[in-house]
Amino acid sequence: MKAKINQVFEEMGKVVIGQERLINRLLIGLFTGGHVLLEGVPGLAKTLTINTLAKILDLNFHRIQFTPDLLPADLVGTMIYNQKSNDFEVKKGPIFANLILADEVNRAPAKVQSALLEAMQEKQVTIGDNTFPIDRPFLVLATQNPVEQEGTFPLPEAQVDRFMLKVHVDYLNKEQELEVMRKMSNMDFNYKPKPILNKDDISEIKGEINKIAISETLERYIIELIFATRKPSDYGLKEEARYIQFGASPRASINLNLSAKVLAYLDDRDYVLPEDIKEIAPDVLNHRMMLNYEAEADGITTMQVIDTILRKVAIGR
Structure with a gap:
């Protein structure tokens, strides 16, 4: 394939x-x-x-x-x-x-x-x-x-x-x-x-993607990233907490997991790396987070907030 x-x-x-x-x-x-x-x-x-x-x-x-x-x-x-x-x-x-x-x-x-x-x-x-x-x-x-x-x-x-x-x-x-x-x-x-x-x-490729391995550490890393969009203060993101009105939904964690597996598959690997999650996270999260009017007034974009979350939320937290 x-x-x-x-x-x-x-x-x-x-x-x-x-x-x-x-x-x-x-x-x-x-x-x-x-x-x-x-x-x-x-x-x-x-x-x-x-x-x-x-x-x-x-x-x-x-x-x-x-x-x-x-x-x-x-x-x-x-x-x-x-x-x-x-x-x-x-x-x-x-x-x-x-x-x-x-x-x-x-x-x-x-x-x-x-x-x-x-x-x-x-x-x-x-x-x-x-x-x-x-x-x-x-x-x-x-x-x-x-x-x-x-x-x-x-x-x-x-x-x-x-x-x-x-x-x-x-x-x-x-x-x-x-x-x-x-x-x-x-x-x-x-x-x-x-x-x-x-x-x-396509059906055969889906079956192969289902076999892509993702460690529990990376699964929990995905959850931490999603929760950082909902409760940024718990992750030391006090500045970002001022700007986020709504965080990402549970669909974000599901789709982030699936997308990372496909990236690994397209890269000819049978396991997910942290880089896969970080690469696809902006595309999964940017439409699921809502910033408030204060962010708009300060010229803060969703992509900037996501970039900060990816830099500050550690793997194996």
């Missing part, structure tokens, strides 16, 4: 330049069944990366453009009257796919967010009086623009918490952007990635 995963990175690299970390996080979501929220300004290849990954996976894929006038029925489906049978029948919506690209997810109103939330959490959809399971694997990859707020609806905390990871997508460096410019300036460039992984492959 490791050879196939290497092929995925190679095939992605033929289309997407300089986003290895983003691809890594998308694979973590894929192999654990955890949804991923991507945040970054337009033009950073968020949608292109997801579209390319969808072509490499032999899975059913739908792209949904979220807009303020979107209705829940546009997402999950509706009941349609059939004149021939003189009865109502179900017309399923685009949410019935293995891989969903929810583009600009924060542009949809609350009712649509609620419908998406049921699908993300319960892996099922209710249409009329009937409930329909969604085929596995089921993965929502959502994007949002952090800058433009006009015509957007803030995602409810309950929904944000359902995302396993929130990944901040940043600008490329100069050499990477030069390579992108040269490649995309070629109007004949139309590379079509070949399918590499199918459902059976």
